[in-house]
Amino acid sequence: xQHPSTYRNRRVVVLGLARSGxxxxxxxxxxxxxxxxxxxxxxxxxPEAAELVALGIxxxxxxxxxxxxTPDTALVVKNPGIPYxxxxxxxxxxxxxxxxTEVEVAWWLTEAPIIGIxxxxxxxTTTTMIGRLLEAAxxxxxxxxxxxxxxxxxxxxxxxxxxLVAELSSFQLKGTVAFRPRIGVLLNVxxxxxxxxxxxxxxxxxxxxxxxNQTEDxxxxxxxDDPECRRLAEGTKxxxxxxxxxxxxxxxxxxxPPFPDSPEDDGLARSIVRRTGGxxxxxxxxxxxxxxxxxxxxxxxxxxxxxxxxxxPARSLAEPLRTFRGVEHRLEFVLEKAGVRYYNSSKDTNxxxxxxxxxxxxxxxxxxxxxxxxGSDYADxxxxxxxxxxxxxxxxxxxxxxxxxxxAAGVRSIRVIEPEASPKETLERxxxxxxxxxxxxxxxxxxxxxxxxxMFRSYEERGRIFKEAxxxx
Numbered sequence: 001x002q003h004p005s006t007y008r009n010r011r012v013v014v015l016g017l018a019r020s021g022x023x024x025x026x027x028x029x030x031x032x033x034x035x036x037x038x039x040x041x042x043x044x045x046x047p048e049a050a051e052l053v054a055l056g057i058x059x060x061x062x063x064x065x066x067x068x069x070t071p072d073t074a075l076v077v078k079n080p081g082i083p084y085x086x087x088x089x090x091x092x093x094x095x096x097x098x099x100x101t102e103v104e105v106a107w108w109l110t111e112a113p114i115i116g117i118x119x120x121x122x123x124x125t126t127t128t129m130i131g132r133l134l135e136a137a138x139x140x141x142x143x144x145x146x147x148x149x150x151x152x153x154x155x156x157x158x159x160x161x162x163x164l165v166a167e168l169s170s171f172q173l174k175g176t177v178a179f180r181p182r183i184g185v186l187l188n189v190x191x192x193x194x195x196x197x198x199x200x201x202x203x204x205x206x207x208x209x210x211x212x213n214q215t216e217d218x219x220x221x222x223x224x225d226d227p228e229c230r231r232l233a234e235g236t237k238x239x240x241x242x243x244x245x246x247x248x249x250x251x252x253x254x255x256x257p258p259f260p261d262s263p264e265d266d267g268l269a270r271s272i273v274r275r276t277g278g279x280x281x282x283x284x285x286x287x288x289x290x291x292x293x294x295x296x297x298x299x300x301x302x303x304x305x306x307x308x309x310x311x312x313p314a315r316s317l318a319e320p321l322r323t324f325r326g327v328e329h330r331l332e333f334v335l336e337k338a339g340v341r342y343y344n345s346s347k348d349t350n351x352x353x354x355x356x357x358x359x360x361x362x363x364x365x366x367x368x369x370x371x372x373x374x375g376s377d378y379a380d381x382x383x384x385x386x387x388x389x390x391x392x393x394x395x396x397x398x399x400x401x402x403x404x405x406x407x408a409a410g411v412r413s414i415r416v417i418e419p420e421a422s423p424k425e426t427l428e429r430x431x432x433x434x435x436x437x438x439x440x441x442x443x444x445x446x447x448x449x450x451x452x453x454x455m456f457r458s459y460e461e462r463g464r465i466f467k468e469a470x471x472x473x
Contacts, residue, residue: 016079080171101175112158119187293360339440346463371450423455
């Protein structure tokens with residue numbers, strides 16, 4: 001891909017009218033490209049279309065028309081969620097056209113240094129943490145990408161003194177060519193999104209694109225506890241800054257003493273520390289972090305490593321890490337009612353994330369789980385279910401798979417919620433069942449281990465319905 005300004009009077013096709021698609025279409029239209037946007041959603045579900053049409057942009061809703069991608073098309077920018085098997089994407093690739101996501105466009109639009117964060121779990125929390133750490137140190141900062149604000153929109157508001165902190169999914173990274181973050185952060189790699197990628201090889205190759213174009217002037221922050229992360233960082237030209245929670249490092253950011261491999265708490269006092277040049281500095285005691293759990297200690301270590309690489313002094317990190325209370329839909333405390341605590345962790349869309357959530361909540365747990373079946377092996381959940389879950393309420397496409405995993409774990413009470421008249425009513429019934437199973441001192445935890453798209457438009461919608469249902473019990 002060339003700089004967007006070179007597409008003047010050339011045809012650019014934008015697939016998908018979500019927030020990022022609208023932002024991209026506006027960018028190329030303003031740069032003088034012959035911009036065409038298309039979405040499979042029916043017109044009544046494409047309110048953004050009117051705004052683009054008013055600007056003079058050609059828009060198709062209700063399906064991608066034949067002939068949308070032509071041999072003279074200069075570029076196709078697709079919504080990250082559109083699979084590469086979609087007809088217009090397949091046609092573009094067969095014609096030898098370049099197909100990218102908005103991450104690539106944003107890269108060409110900005111001179112700002114970018115901190116790119118990816119991983120199977122913890123992206124949103126770590127991205128938000130990094131933004132807070134930079135802001136607290138007085139750095140000009142914009143947080144965008146998969147976390148909410150389109151990256152192309154944010155890129156246009158930057159200057160060379162702005163840090164652009166970007167949450168990046170595998171879907172977004174797969175569609176990059178020259179994208180080069182100043183600091184790349186790889187948190188972890190777990191089996192997920194296999195329906196989209198077709199297998200782990202394509203998934204991990206997409207994650208590895210984070211480091212593909214980095215130079216000796218850049219930094220790769222890598223989870224040294226994760227062998228796959230270490231493998232994906234092999235061959236990078238960037239300076240590697242490792243972080244860890246289960247081992248001491250000669251250089252890097254880590255938890256000291258390290259967490260044991262077993263999930264049991266050994267009661268030792270731990271701190272996140274930075275070691276460099278043979279000198280060790282304490283950043284913050286782990287028990288002072290504003291968010292609980294070993295996984296959040298890992299997120300904090302990664303965020304600290306990135307902030308340090310961006311030039312933030314170590315002494316400036318403790319207070320923002322201490323006051324950070326997490327993000328919505330990730331281990332979010334909702335309320336306590338009749339001695340039962342309710343937590344919304346709707347963003348947990350794979351078994352690894354749910355395992356971490358289960359092990360972070362105190363007390364016996366009544367777990368609500370289920371959703372879209374993406375081929376995950378829910379046997380991975382069995383140890384955590386056996387350790388901490390007293391009852392399970394399951395819904396969605398994966399309800400029977402999850403019930404089978406709970407049976408294997410010896411969970412005492414299992415409730416399978418069959419579909420009600422609407423997805424909202426189904427989840428509301430699940431919340432009522434969970435509330436009835438819970439006793440004072442228990443926690444009701446929504447941690448689905450699955451994507452939401454079998455029933456809901458997003459994990460946010462699922463989380464909001466859970467919170468509303470918990471309040472009206």
